[in-house]
Amino acid sequence: MRYPFSRIGVLAGIVIAAALMMFCPRPVHAIPAVGDPFPKITLPTSDAKADRNYLGIAGGKTFTIGDIAASVVVIEFFSMYCPHCQADAPTTVALFNSIQSDPRLSKRVRMIGIGVGNSAYEVGIFKKKYGIPFPLFEDGAYAAMSLLDIRFTPTYMTLSIDKGKATVVHTQVGRITDVKSFLAMLTSLR
Amino acid sequence: MIRKRYGIPFLCLLAAFVLVTAAGYAWAASGAFAGSIYDPGQLKPTDSVLKVKVGDRAPDFDLPSVTGERVLLSSFAGVRNVVISFVPAAWTPVCSDQWPGYNAFKEIFDEHNAVLLGITVDNIPTLFAWTHEMNETGGGVWFPVLSDFWPHGATAARYGVLRSDGTSERALFVIDKKGIIRWIDVHDINKRPNLEDLVRELEKLTD
Numbered sequence: 001m002r003y004p005f006s007r008i009g010v011l012a013g014i015v016i017a018a019a020l021m022m023f024c025p026r027p028v029h030a031i032p033a034v035g036d037p038f039p040k041i042t043l044p045t046s047d048a049k050a051d052r053n054y055l056g057i058a059g060g061k062t063f064t065i066g067d068i069a070a071s072v073v074v075i076e077f078f079s080m081y082c083p084h085c086q087a088d089a090p091t092t093v094a095l096f097n098s099i100q101s102d103p104r105l106s107k108r109v110r111m112i113g114i115g116v117g118n119s120a121y122e123v124g125i126f127k128k129k130y131g132i133p134f135p136l137f138e139d140g141a142y143a144a145m146s147l148l149d150i151r152f153t154p155t156y157m158t159l160s161i162d163k164g165k166a167t168v169v170h171t172q173v174g175r176i177t178d179v180k181s182f183l184a185m186l187t188s189l190r
Numbered sequence: 191m192i193r194k195r196y197g198i199p200f201l202c203l204l205a206a207f208v209l210v211t212a213a214g215y216a217w218a219a220s221g222a223f224a225g226s227i228y229d230p231g232q233l234k235p236t237d238s239v240l241k242v243k244v245g246d247r248a249p250d251f252d253l254p255s256v257t258g259e260r261v262l263l264s265s266f267a268g269v270r271n272v273v274i275s276f277v278p279a280a281w282t283p284v285c286s287d288q289w290p291g292y293n294a295f296k297e298i299f300d301e302h303n304a305v306l307l308g309i310t311v312d313n314i315p316t317l318f319a320w321t322h323e324m325n326e327t328g329g330g331v332w333f334p335v336l337s338d339f340w341p342h343g344a345t346a347a348r349y350g351v352l353r354s355d356g357t358s359e360r361a362l363f364v365i366d367k368k369g370i371i372r373w374i375d376v377h378d379i380n381k382r383p384n385l386e387d388l389v390r391e392l393e394k395l396t397d
Contacts (some may be wrong), residue, residue, distance in 0.1 A: 016204070081291035081382070087326040121386035125295060140384075 031149045031171065038159050038166035039147045040064050040177055043114075043137045051135040066164040070110040072189055073166070077144065077155040079116050079127040085154045087129035088175045095179050096133050099186070109186055112137065116153055126135045156182075160189060206383045213390055227281065234250075235378040238359055241350030244374060248272075248365045253336040255308065256318045261307065261334045264369065271304040271395050272365040273388065276346060278357040278379055280320035281313045288360075290324040293331040302392035303367075306333040311358050313339040313348060351376060364391045 032038060042062045046052055056069025065073055076092055078085040092111070098106045111134040115123040120138045127136050144150065147159035148157075169189060176182050242249065252262045266272050275288060289308055292299075300307050312317060314337045321330045338345045338358070346358040353359060362383060364373040373391040377383045 080294075080385075081288065082292045083293070083324050083326050086290070086294045117382065119384045119386060121389075122291070122384065125298075125385070129295070 004170075021153060031126060031151075032157075032168045033154075034168055034170065036168050038157075038168055039063060040066070041114075041144055041147060041164050046137075047177070048135070048137050055135060064157060065166045066161055068110055068112075068161060071085075071108040071161055072110070072169075072186060073159045073161060074109065074111045074186070075157045075159065076113040077109070077116050077148075077150045077153055077157065078113050078126075078152045080122040082119050082153040084175055085126075086130070089126075091176050093131060095176065095182060098179060098183055099172065102187075105183070105186060110134075114139050114144050116150060117142045158186070158189075214365040233379050235380060236359060236376055237353040237355075237379075238351050238376070240374065240376060241348065242363075242371055242374070244371055245369050247369050248274075248363065248371050249345075249348045251348070253338060253345060254314060255337070256314055256321060256335045257331065259334075261336055263307075263365075266305060266365075266367075267369045268367055271302060271367055271392070272363075273299065273304050273306045273392070274361075274363040274365065275306060275308050276349075276351050276361040277308065277310055278353075278360055278361075280310055280316045287324075289331060291385065292325055292333065295368065296332050298385075298392075299333075300387060302395060304364075304392055304395075307336055308333055309336045309345065309358070311336050311338045311343045311352075311356060313337055353379075362388060364388070364395070366395055 042064055045057055045060055045063055046055075052058070055063075057063045057067060065075070075096075076085075078088075080086075092113075096111050099109050099111065113123075113132065113134065113136040115126065115136060115138050117140065118126070118138050119140050123136045123138045126132070139145070152173050154175060156170075156172040156176065157168060159166040160169045170185055172182075248263060250262070250264045252260055255261050263272065275292065277288060292306055292308075308321075308331070312320075317335050317337055318330070321335050322328070324331055343352040343356060343358060346352040349361070351359040351361045351362070360377045360379045360381075360383070362373070362375040362377070363371055366372050372395065375383055375387065
């Protein structure tokens with residue numbers, strides 16, 4: 001049975017559509033996907049010795065995530081101004097404490113926070129008010145947000161570190177609703 | 191003849207391409223919550239001429255608040271320092287606006303014997319809904335939220351912070367207990383003022 005349309009017409013359509021798809025710019029949702037490398041974001045080395053010891057960062061003015069002496073790093077992208085982050089602060093403290101009280105996780109996992117668009121002062125009062133026990137860093141220039149397309153805070157990004165290279169293994173946008181399942185995710189990472 | 195043979199399949203495939211691309215744009219633009227918040231893009235940093243300066247008496251106003259009460263600026267004279275925070279509009283993304291920050295850190299204002307007044311040119315129902323989004327536990331914010339909606343922007347205009355499109359500037363005024371303006375920050379509307387600058391000015395007030 002003959003098809004009513006020409007094969008050449010169909011083929012031409014496929015070729016031209018494919019060419020257009022390849023060469024026309026489409027917006028890319030830039031938040032890293034699982035398996036993507038984490039961009040080399042530079043953070044200032046903390047003044048607090050306790051923070052430096054916790055992260056295993058010796059000297060130098062700056063460091064990158066890959067420099068942290070851990071197998072897994074959980075980053076909370078937050079803002080002092082964000083009501084969801086204010087509400088999730090006790091949960092992050094609970095998560096930190098659960099990690100620290102687990103013999104295996106406490107050796108492998110480190111937590112940090114990056115205050116998107118926050119100044120050092122703003123990050124400092126957030127840390128003090130909510131008693132955040134893990135290191136927090138300011139990102140007044142929104143560098144992290146633009147590199148990573150963070151659109152919502154809190155965003156929790158979990159990275160695996162291997163020989164100084166950081167790879168995204170999990171991303172959660174929005175509040176942690178269940179510390180247990182977050183811990184289960186961390187425990188499942190090799 | 192030719193049009194039917196070649197044209198129809200070609201057009202069908204082109205339509206498929208357009209749909210796939212449009213879906214791609216829609217997906218990229220959605221994000222978490224981003225699709226329901228209007229993005230005005232980059233605006234002119236400031237778009238007004240101040241009508242007051244440091245040392246002037248702050249123009250008095252009597253505006254309705256989201257709780258139903260009216261607030262008179264001069265009622266704070268002799269009692270409290272006043273911080274006025276004009277912000278451009280409600281429903282700018284709550285995660286990036288100033289007021290949820292001021293809402294969480296009431297102690298900073300208490301320490302400096304200051305009351306905070308939040309003002310926009312929006313109407314009361316809009317301000318009510320927006321400020322109730324700022325507090326996960328419900329109940330809105332601790333500070334009076336005032337509507338400069340009618341006559342539209344009259345108070346903002348008296349201070350010289352009404353922009354040509356009818357929104358107000360992102361501006362902070364610190365007023366002492368004598369009712370005198372001690373600090374003005376008409377900020378780049380696209381950026382959020384750092385809290386430490388406001389704290390520094392509050393610390394200069396002696397009582």
